[in-house]
Amino acid sequence: MNDMAKPPRSRAAKWTRRGFIGAGILAGGALLIGVGVRPGNPVGELGPKVAGGEGEQLINSWLKIDADNVVTAIVPHCEMGQGAHSVLAQMLADELDADWSLVKVMQAPTDGSYVVTDTIRMFIAGGTVGAPDWLEPTWNGLFTKIGQLADGLITGGSSSIRTTGQHTMRIAGAAARQMLVGAAAKEWGVPASEIVTAGSTLSHKASGKSAPYAQFAAAAAEQDMPQTPVLKAPKDYRLMGTDAPRTDIPAKVNGTAEFGIDTKIPGQTMTYAAVRRVPVPGTRVAKMDAGAAKAMPGVLQILNMGDFIAVVADSYWQAQQALNGITAEYTAAESKIRSSADQSAAFAAALDQAGDGGGEEVIGKGKVAEAMQVAAKKLSAEYQAPYLAHAPLEPMNATVWVRDGKCEIWTGTQVPLFARSAAAKALGLSADDVTVHHPIMGGGFGRRLETDYVIQAVRIAQATGYPVKMIWSREEDTQKGLFRPADMSRFTGGLDAKGRLVAYNNVFTQRHDPQEACDCAFYEIPHKSIRVAEAPLHLPFAAFRSVDHSQQAFFIESFIDEAAHAAGHDPVEFRLGMLGNSPRHKAVLEKVTAMANWSSKPAAGRGRGVALTESFGSIVAEVVEVDMTGGKPRVTNVWCAADPGYAMNPDGFRNQMEGGIVFGLTAALYGEISLKDGAVEQGNFNDYQLMRINECPVIAVEIINGNHEKLGGAGEPGLPPAAPALANAIFAASGKRIRVLPIAKQFA
Incomplete structure (x- = not known):
């Protein structure tokens, strides 16, 4: 038995990392229209756990109001720097018409009484639409029970905003608003339709009556829970879509925030x-x-x-x-793998055995072999990515x-x-x-x-x-943890007489989460075969930011770039030619190339590279400019265009794009966990190098709100395009094609 392998997960054994994180992408980022509040209104059961303070009233499972009219959003996801707590509260507060200055956030209890019902619902039901109104309580209750049985309280897969936010917090806020209005209408003896809510206040113009939410909190909690309240349209948003200040920043600035290590x-x-x-x-x-x-x-x-x-x-x-x-x-x-060379050899052996048609086909379209035989031009390439450590600041x-x-x-x-x-x-x-x-x-x-x-x-x-x-010491964290898997990928492609990519054959060795990260489905390629030929991994692995997209985007977008150059086409025009059925992807690519002034010629010794990806429901394109005049790559600029459907907090979304880009550039330039005598060689930041602040490029991010009903994630989608865009920029500047990561040691 491998003692460094991941332990089994008790009752959640059927919820593998693949099932929980990956299935969100299997759904294509599709959001469900449903109820995120618990059937009924269990304020009596939950009240002592989350609303035990003097004057606090739990309105529904997800929010409470105290005597000072402060609204507290009870959030089931964790906060690890991504700002999810604030944005989830922002979505609830907007539907509630709450005063943002009077909104606080509370971490939901971890006793099983709270689960991420709508995250689970997305992972299981995929793109299935919500149930009819009359069935919604039962349908939602089913997924809540599944979540409880499966220990379903998870933060991952860039899912918090697009599931819990869209289908729990918004609905909880809208339901609570409706309950408060109903309570006020009953006491005031006026039609509910005449009561206006704004700034955590109820008002009735005709009678001149007005009251803070707190005055009707107890009466509202006695009402039946609306299961399908009407949600706002974007034109009515007051907080959503704005740069509302994050609630977690002050404590992190003044040092009062408490982490596990404290x-x-x-x-x-x-x-x-x-x-x-x-x-x-x-x-x-x-x-x-x-x-x-x-x-x-x-x-x-x-x-x-x-x-x-x-x-x-x-x-x-x-x-x-x-x-x-x-x-x-x-x-x-017991493992025969003792070095990084041994690991690469194991990958190569699996790919050699698979050949042009072996392994398990996971994507098949058209007739690749026949198309390859008649192709006017053929190309092939092999790419490799190493193990990576997560290296969080808090060990x-x-x-x-x-x-x-x-x-x-x-x-x-x-x-x-x-x-x-x-x-x-x-x-x-x-x-x-x-x-x-x-x-x-x-x-x-x-x-x-x-x-x-x-x-x-x-x-x-x-x-x-x-x-x-x-x-854990930093050395322990670097050497004895769980790692992003290493991988190797081989491609062959066929171009027709007009330089169009008509045949695409790919085989690689590691397929984990999400399952379809290996596919560039938005590109129109008539004949396609994508296969996995499994090879052993020496080190135990865990999800890494953007999961399989962190390797697959480098493989795929590097090969697409090579195909463009083999065809004699501009890399952007080549990609645009394959996006006829993907208007949102096309818009993102056109946006980023306009931002980067792609058609202009870079300064001498500089080059620009582009990459387009979709992950966790968000479409992201990046252009990287690199300066090679010093003999080694120096990233000067990164332009990023992203379509997350709708950015609930644009500033927070840009922050996540910027963080993902720096994370991705760090991995591309320096990231490598290597093996010697079966053990990890690196031990600390002196030999597991991160990008320093003086190396960071100027980053520009523009957002396209392409579909407000179909939200994408933010925490991970900025990472995947960074490595291929950088590698493609190095080729544009120097003619040197990067097929193995990390990059920096190839210019040492």
Whole structure:
């Protein structure tokens, strides 16, 4: 058994990462028209959990109003820097006609009473439209129950705004507004249609009556819950579509925001654990020498846990220093992959065996072999992408206290209910006996979709019997984590006499999430075959920002660029020629090329490259300009045009595009986890380099609101076009074609 592999996920075993994150794209980003509030109005059940303060009234599952007229949005998704908490509250507040200055956000409890019903609904039902009004309560209740059974409280797949926001928070706000109006109409004895709401106030012009929402909160909560309230049209938006200030920024600026790593248990003396996992997947600790470590100051316990070693001490520094003094020997690894060259050879062997038609065909269209035989011109290419580490600023950590048959956990996680069930299983407890406290996170990027670090902390706490805060060192985070999979992809293509791409044959080795990331479906290519020839991975993997799109976009858009040059066509015009049935994609591509003044000639030694992708329901095109005059690539400008359907907070959306671009450029230029003797070579930011601020280009982002009923994501779609656009720019400037990442070491 591979001890570094991901642990099983208790009741959610059927909800693999593929099922939860990937299915959102299987739906093509389609949104469901449905109810995001719970059937009925369980304010009595939920009130003590979320509205226990003096004067607080829970109106429905997702919002409460206090005596000071403050509206609190109860948000089920986590906040890890992406701004989801604020935008979800913004959507609720707009439908409620609330005063944004009187809106707060509360993290929903992680006890199973809240699940992301509409995220699950999208993943399961795909593009299916909502149920009829009369069936909606039952339909919604079904997916709520599925979510509860599957531990469905998850933040990933750029899904928060386009599911919970569009079909939970908006509906909760609209329903609450209708309930408040109904309560006021009854007391005032006036028609509900004559009552106007604005700025958290109800008013009736004819009678001159006016009151804050708080005055009718209790009466509103007694009413039946409207299951399908009328939502606003874009022309009536007051907050949605505006740059409403984020609610989480002030605390992050003044230092009062609390992350998992800041956890302190009141009344308890904290102890700290440093850990060292086995260096090679599949091995175990055979023996260790901890003699020197035991004598070091502050050391409380030294634990050999089989698949890792832990030192518990009075401070983290003491624990880590003692851990550094421990020597260990490990069992032999079963994997034959010992180096990065071995991993590449395993990929190549799988592709060689697949040949031109082997492997599993996942996309098939037309007759590729016949089209290739009659093609006027043929081309082929092979691309490779390495393993990558997530490298969030806040390393993996969890504070755990196991006592009296109960367990409390404080940790940043994208899957708090998965974490609860995993901890319960590790301890042999019921999930009801495990409490997960869920602070904000200093970055996730998919890494915190996994529960391995939580299980590790639980095991340490169980062994010690007192509260323990486990923190991974940066080296541990880089070398012993779960990684973005490496991959290799081969293409052959056929062009007709007019230079059109008529045959497209692709085979690659890794297909995880989302399933159709390997397909450029928006391009019109009459004959297409896309296949996967599975090859073993040496390192365990986890979702990485944009998941398979982070590799596949580089492969696909690099090959499309090569086809354009082989055809003797401009790369933009070549792509536009294949977008006749994709008007939104065409509009995005035309927008970005206008932004970049594509038709103009770059300065000497500079080149521009373009890439077009669709991921998580958002269409994104980027143009990168690179300066090669210094002998190595320096990115000077990035232009980005994006169509997310409708940007609920344009400033926040631009921030996410900018962050995704920098993340993608970092991965393209520097990102590489390499292997030596079966172990990861890199250890910290000195040898796992990130893009520095002085290297960051000027970034311009423009938004096209192409379909307000079909929202796309923001957190991930900015990343995929960055690497291919950069590689294509380097070719334009230097004639050097980049087919293997990372780029920087090829110019060292």
